[in-house]
Amino acid sequence: MATKPITGEQRAFMTGNEVVAWAALAAGADIMYGYPITPQNEIMHYWTRMAPKYERAFLQTEDEISAGFTTVGGVLAGKRAFTATAGPGNVLMQEAMAMAEMMRLPTVVVVTQRGGPSTATVIYSQQELNLTCFGGNGEGLRIVYSPASHDELFTYVIKAFNSAWKYRFPTFVLGDGYQSKMREPVTLFDPEERGINMEVCRPMVGLPGLPGEERDPAHLRNTYNLEDELYQVLTDSIREYEAMASEVAEWDAWSADEAEVLVIAHGVVSRAARAAVEALRQGGVQAGYFRSITLRPFPVDALRPLASRARHLLVVESAYGQLQRLVQASLYGLETPVSGYLRPGMGITPEEVARAVHSLI
Amino acid sequence: MALNLKIALAGEGGQGVQSVAEILTEAAYHAGYQPLYIPNFGVEQRGGVSVAFVQISEAPVSAPKFTTGDIVVALSHRAVERARQYVGPETLLVFDASLADDVRRVYGEGQKSLAVPALAIAKEGLHPRVFNVIILGVLVGVTGFLERRDVEQALERQFGHKFAQDPSLKELNYRALERGYLLGSERLEVGNRI
Amino acid sequence: MSVAFKPITTENGKGIFHLFPALCKGCGLCIEKCPVDTIGWARQLGAFGTPVVEPGHGKPCIACKKCQLVCPDAAIWIERRNGQGRTDALTAAPQAPGNEK
Amino acid sequence: MAIAAQPQMPRVWRAESKPHKFCPGCGHGIVLKALGEAVDALGIQERTIFGCDIGCSLLSWDFFNLDTIQTHHGRTTPVLVGIKRARPELVVVSYMGDGGAYAIGAQHLVSSASRNDLVTIIVVNNTVYAMTGGQMAPTTLPGQKTETTPYGRDVELTGRPMLGPELVAAIAPPGAYVARGSVANVVQLKNYIQKGLENQIQGRGIAFIEALSSCPTNWRTNAAETWRFLEKEMSAYFPVGELRTPEEKPAARLREVPAHGPKP
Known part of the structure; x- marks a missing residue:
């Protein structure tokens, strides 16, 4: 085994795509499968430069359908496998992720959201929330992390591998083009040195022993003949999903109790939201801040009590209500009014958030 | 008040505004600040106005882009127009002296600004390719929060392999940096707020 | 084999014709491939409630095994009556070395 | 008491799942018998991974005593390529119909062929989309009636039947093994599949075997008609034989590949 890619805590100033590649290396990812699409490309660029030095592999596939399905193959073979995509590539990726959801395969996908729908821009958005959380022809039994900084990008890519292999739901890190392309300081670390134990990856096929004699063959399928059979399988998965939800759900809040306006955001937009709320508080406005770190499962139990004690809720996102719908569904039955500052495909600054809060009071 | 600088740089593809942003933020990072730099990028590999968004702070920076810059740098005709949206009443507009007419047309007479004859200096005394390093020097001079040494080390990290091949290049860059600085x-004003 | 299939065994010509009704779906591919037309429909019903096949309808069986070869369901096994062993690889392939576990 | 005679199934067949799920007279059973015999002959049961597609091929998901993955339509090859890249010691078999290979999964076939992926692909060509009820497939013969070509396939409107092995043989790099067999000649088909598995095991390149097969259900044929259509009409359009062997010198069209690249 080659030496560890990272020893000790290493401070660096780099782009988010570089951070993702380092995180995957640090997490012990064995193989990346990928297809070029902006703004994800540099994840592959950094990975292909560093991977051979640490005996890791890469395959460039013919499209994102294949990138998704080869990743499925990698995890079936018992390897910590991942891929990365964005926008129209994420659309194609959903086919394989639906299979991963059905068969409970621990795939890891890093999504670097770009403008949508269609080809739109290669720059930035938060418009892939619906697709990433609920893509495919299923129920959205996935884990979706939404990091907001390079430090979190590093941490949650590592965590994504662990959550995927622990809970066996396809796991996504929902970044965006801004995070991909921007440079900011980050601390890289070796997970083990921080006391993070990587989940053991066990193969689902190619197991030892002669199948049919020394053990049962693994017969893995995603097709069922009867609605009862499917219902049973899904009921079991849903039960397990709901059981792990409280363990997995993560959020962040600041001065959120008894807020006159509780600002709700996720991902990179939450930085603007937090900055705005801090400025508003300094100016004497009773603003609060809540951020969903996991979009699936959504931190309903954390949000509901805060929302019930707030006068207004303001959802801020670079999409047209994708987060707002999650929030509203979570808060069904509460009377606190929910407004949105919705800017599909556009970056959001603290000044804009502050203005939007002022318009509510 | 703690340092919290917002700089937008706009120029044509070949003018090197992204390099200026990269070197400036590298220098700031190694000097112990928390910089954030994001280039604008689109589907065109070439041809558009290139904009770099730089923020340098003592605490982690919030949003990657901003509404109004403390300093906005415009280095071409198109950039003068394109940068308008980031210029507020308090913004210091840094531009190449050759663009004075454009600046007057777009911003009127009242805009706080600094005309830098960078193109002229580069062509006459130095070399056109170090035009952007003169601008880098101007930004270091205007903001006043970085040591020359920090910037030189960042230049070294960026261009060290080229300097090794051609030592005269290093001298040229250092002189350009000095001239800009x-x-x-002379207009150290943003840094005064530190 | 952990599952046992019950054969109907018929001796005919040079062959011992083992037919496994639980496997025979009555497709009739074997009937068409038999060079001596010995195979035909039987009264016995098979896996899908359709008639299975049996020898004795044409000339005597020559134990050529074509029926066994083309049966998609492995429902036929032809043994030669001249006393060769019971297990014969279907396609008479030589065993690769190291095959035996 | 003597043990009663038992069916001569390939050893790797899973008796517990027999009778299998294919229709009476379906060629899948014959192709899977040939594959089973080849796996037995090579003694690779313990390290072979079987992947099946959508379409009737999915009915083989519990066919063998092999670790098996039933994937999506057209996506079996990428899944198995993913496995092979992660675990090169395994032998991977990608099993699908003509629709999965030549229509919805064609880009994967072309790309795996040009990469010379170490995978053994077996395509069952029965000229129809069978599981969905007998629509036109990429391999439907000119004039052949299907549910979506009720007056017969019009090649002017719908193109000519796809020649899969010819396609792969034309683009695969040296080391590839490409053949077309038929369920009408099981011994030959088994030999082709065995060579295809050996090609992968020896690390030479992709192995691609098309098997001409039958679909009495959707053809609406009796046994005699089934054989006639397969052996006369299909075989006339789709010639049986080996198209590429790994020893073969690459065709003149396949250029030598020195390292290229603009000077840095």
Whole structure:
């Protein structure tokens, strides 16, 4: 085994795509499968430069359908496998992720959201929330992390591998083009040195022993003949999903109790939201801040009590209500009014958030 | 008040605004600040106005882009127009002296600004390719929060392999940096707020 | 084999014709491939409630095994009556070395 | 008491799942018998991974005593390529119909062929989309009636039947093994499949075997008609034989590949 890619805590100033590649290396990812699409490309660029030095592999596939399905193959073979995509590539990726959801395969996908729908821009958005959380022809039994900084990008890519292999739901890190392309300081670390134990990856096929004699063959399928059979399988998965939800759900809040306006955001937009709320508080406005770190499962139990004690809720996102719908569904039955500052495909600054809060009071 | 600088740089593809942003933020990072730099990028590999968004702070920076810059740098005709949206009443507009007419047309007479004859200096005394390093020097001079040494080390990290091949290049870059620094430090005003 | 299939065994010509009704779906591919037309429909019903096949309808069986070869369901096994062993690889392939576990 | 005679199934067949799920007279059973015999002959049961597609091929998901993955339509090859890249010691078999290979999964076939992926692909060509009820497939013969070509396939409107092995043989790099067999000649088909598995095991390149097969259900044929259509009409359009062997010198069209690249 080659030496560890990272020893000790290493401070660096780099782009988010570089951070993702380092995180995957640090997490012990064995193989990346990928297809070029902006703004994800540099994840592959950094990975292909560093991977051979640490005996890791890469395959460039013919499209994102294949990138998704080869990743499925990698995890079936018992390897910590991942891929990365964005926008129209994420659309194609959903086919394989639906299979991963059905068969409970621990795939890891890093999504670097770009403008949508269609080809739109290669720059930035938060418009892939619906697709990433609920893509495919299923129920959205996935884990979706939404990091907001390079430090979190590093941490949650590592965590994504662990959550995927622990809970066996396809796991996504929902970044965006801004995070991909921007440079900011980050601390890289070796997970083990921080006391993070990587989940053991066990193969689902190619197991030892002669199948049919020394053990049962693994017969893995995603097709069922009867609605009862499917219902049973899904009921079991849903039960397990709901059981792990409280363990997995993560959020962040600041001065959120008894807020006159509780600002709700996720991902990179939450930085603007937090900055705005801090400025508003300094100016004497009773603003609060809540951020969903996991979009699936959504931190309903954390949000509901805060929302019930707030006068207004303001959802801020670079999409047209994708987060707002999650929030509203979570808060069904509460009377606190929910407004949105919705800017599909556009970056959001603290000044804009502050203005939007002022318009509510 | 703690340092919290917002700089937008706009120029044509080949003018090197992204390099200026990269070197400036590298220098700031190694000097112990928390910089954030994001280039604008689109589907065109070439041809558009290139904009770099730089923020340098003592605490982690919030949003990657901003509404109004403390300093906005415009280095071409198109950039003068394109940068308008980031210029507020308090913004210091840094532009190449050759663009004075454009600046007057777009911003009127009242805009706080600094005309830098960078193109002229580069062509006459130095070399056109170090045009952007003169601008870098101006920014270091105007903001006043970085040591020359920090910037030189960042230049070294960026261009070290080229300097090794051609030592005269290093000398050329250092002189360009010095010229810009002298021009900028005469107008040290943003840094005064530190 | 952990599952046992019950054969109907018929001796005919040079062959011992083992037919496994639980496997025979009555497709009739074997009937068409038999060079001596010995195979035909039987009264016995098979896996899908359709008639299975049996020898004795044409000339005597020559134990050529074509029926066994083309049966998609492995429902036929032809043994030669001249006393060769019971297990014969279907396609008479030589065993690769190291095959035996 | 003597043990009663038992069916001569390939050893790797899973008796517990027999009778299998294919229709009476379906060629899948014959192709899977040939594959089973080849796996037995090579003694690779313990390290072979079987992947099946959508379409009737999915009915083989519990066919063998092999670790098996039933994937999506057209996506079996990428899944198995993913496995092979992660675990090169395994032998991977990608099993699908003509629709999965030549229509919805064609880009994967072309790309795996040009990469010379170490995978053994077996395509069952029965000229129809069978599981969905007998629509036109990429391999439907000119004039052949299907549910979506009720007056017969019009090649002017719908193109000519796809020649899969010819396609792969034309683009695969040296080391590839490409053949077309038929369920009408099981011994030959088994030999082709065995060579295809050996090609992968020896690390030479992709192995691609098309098997001409039958679909009495959707053809609406009796046994005699089934054989006639397969052996006369299909075989006339789709010639049986080996198209590429790994020893073969690459065709003149396949250029030598020195390292290229603009000077840095």
